[in-house]
Amino acid sequence: ADINGNTDAGGSDDEGWLQQGDRVDLAQQSLLNKLIRHSLVLNRNRVEVQQRDPNSPLYSVKSFEELRLKADLLNGVYQMGFNRPSGIQENALPLMLAHPPQNLIAQSQSGTGKTAAFCLAMLSNANPAHAWPQCLCIAPTYELALQIGQVVEQMGKFCSNVKLVYAVRGNRMEKGTKVEEQIVIGTPGTVYDWCTKRKAIDPKRISMFVLDEADVMIAMQGHRDQSIRIQRLLPKECQMLFFSATFEDSVWSFAEKIIPNPNIIRLKREEETLDNIRQFYMVCKDKEEKFAALCNLYGCLTIAQTIVFCKTRRMASWLAESMTKEGHQVGVLSGEMTVEQRAAVIERYRQGKEKVLVTTNVCSRGIDVEQVTLVVNFDLPVDLAGQADNDTYLHRIGRAGRFGKRGFAVNLVDSQRSMDIIEQIELHFNRKIKKLDMNDLEELD
Numbered sequence: 001a002d003i004n005g006n007t008d009a010g011g012s013d014d015e016g017w018l019q020q021g022d023r024v025d026l027a028q029q030s031l032l033n034k035l036i037r038h039s040l041v042l043n044r045n046r047v048e049v050q051q052r053d054p055n056s057p058l059y060s061v062k063s064f065e066e067l068r069l070k071a072d073l074l075n076g077v078y079q080m081g082f083n084r085p086s087g088i089q090e091n092a093l094p095l096m097l098a099h100p101p102q103n104l105i106a107q108s109q110s111g112t113g114k115t116a117a118f119c120l121a122m123l124s125n126a127n128p129a130h131a132w133p134q135c136l137c138i139a140p141t142y143e144l145a146l147q148i149g150q151v152v153e154q155m156g157k158f159c160s161n162v163k164l165v166y167a168v169r170g171n172r173m174e175k176g177t178k179v180e181e182q183i184v185i186g187t188p189g190t191v192y193d194w195c196t197k198r199k200a201i202d203p204k205r206i207s208m209f210v211l212d213e214a215d216v217m218i219a220m221q222g223h224r225d226q227s228i229r230i231q232r233l234l235p236k237e238c239q240m241l242f243f244s245a246t247f248e249d250s251v252w253s254f255a256e257k258i259i260p261n262p263n264i265i266r267l268k269r270e271e272e273t274l275d276n277i278r279q280f281y282m283v284c285k286d287k288e289e290k291f292a293a294l295c296n297l298y299g300c301l302t303i304a305q306t307i308v309f310c311k312t313r314r315m316a317s318w319l320a321e322s323m324t325k326e327g328h329q330v331g332v333l334s335g336e337m338t339v340e341q342r343a344a345v346i347e348r349y350r351q352g353k354e355k356v357l358v359t360t361n362v363c364s365r366g367i368d369v370e371q372v373t374l375v376v377n378f379d380l381p382v383d384l385a386g387q388a389d390n391d392t393y394l395h396r397i398g399r400a401g402r403f404g405k406r407g408f409a410v411n412l413v414d415s416q417r418s419m420d421i422i423e424q425i426e427l428h429f430n431r432k433i434k435k436l437d438m439n440d441l442e443e444l445d
């Protein structure tokens with residue numbers, strides 16, 4: 001169990017995990033994304049800005065200099081290798097640093113620069129002359145809080161007088177101790193405890209409140225209500241900043257409870273398409289024949305990097321083992337692995353140390369490895385009713401338009417039922433999935 005009492009769902013089977021709801025899964029997914037992300041996600045969509053006061057001028061910056069940051073902070077930003085603000089940062093940063101303070105809701109997919117933006121805002125807002133908490137940031141789990149803290153540490157490297165503390169379970173706070181650090185990052189329960197029972201933080205002196213990963217937060221029992229309770233302790237003039245990677249209605253109703261008079265910044269995710277993808281299916285008798293087909297395919301495409309999707313964890317480990325026995329270098333993502341272990345496997349795959357990644361859907365959600373050229377559905381994606389799961393299919397095979405690279409998808413079919421699913425998928429996307437024979441694999445090159 002982690003520090004928040006969440007147990008790793010690895011003990012159950014993958015399908016079971018899916019059905020149980022995605023409470024732990026979402027937070028883990030988000031952490032995994034952070035661990036494997038090295039740079040900004042490209043997104044060519046237009047940033048939508050909805051200002052609270054439509055008559056006030058719309059500020060956007062093309063450089064960090066324009067923000068007039070403290071020299072030490074600007075230095076830290078450049079040290080991180082940031083040359084210019086990301087798409088959402090162009091609009092979000094001027095709002096977040098504005099006087100008088102502005103409230104903000106920002107929604108954009110992970111990897112678009114939200115965390116960097118609010119870390120910068122907190123570092124800019126914190127006054128080192130005051131030895132009490134001024135910026136309060138809450139995140140869904142201990143691990144996610146730590147990730148944010150690392151960005152603050154890195155970016156604030158030269159702001160030596162600004163200090164940071166983690167309000168997370170396990171970080172003991174003696175009765176009567178007052179927090180002197182300017183920036184507090186924590187999970188809702190502990191933060192609330194420190195503000196109320198322990199009186200270690202005076203919430204009335206908080207001038208910036210950041211709620212990160214709102215979508216994950218509301219999926220976790222208790223976090224939503226606890227966050228609202230924390231917000232109620234804060235002074236009216238406290239600046240509220242609210243971030244989410246998704247756009248569901250539930251996020252909105254939550255945001256409305258937390259953020260009065262918000263400015264809103266949104267960046268829609270780039271759509272995935274099947275445009276550049278050549279899709280095939282191969283008919284096999286059973287899993288052994290599927291395995292043979294896969295090995296043949298793989299033999300044909302030595303340069304390519306491949307992801308193979310299996311339905312269950314058991315199938316994934318069987319396949320990985322079988323391929324390894326044949327002498328292939330295979331990475332496998334499996335349900336019982338920790339997020340850190342998964343991140344390490346993905347990293348090795350990224351670097352090309354392993355050219356094949358075998359995984360279940362649950363394990364691989366949210367991963368986009370750009371150089372994947374072949375996706376193999378060892379098992380076709382189906383929903384709980386056994387029908388084609390088109391969304392998952394698109395997500396496995398599709399690429400955001402930006403990659404522009406061609407790719408191949410091969411579906412292994414082992415029954416009339418799976419043939420039906422192929423037809424459903426063809427119909428849904430209105431795209432032909434061609435039959436591929438073992439003998440004409442050259443078609444692929």
Ligand code: ADP
Pocket residue numbers: 037038039040041081082083084085086089108109110111112113114115116117
């Ligand atoms: P999000 O919070 O939306 O997931 P992050 O702030 O974590 O996004 O940013 C994603 C990645 O991009 C991180 O590796 C981060 O260091 C990097 N990054 C953020 N802002 C910039 C920028 N302006 N220029 C270059 N890289 C950036």
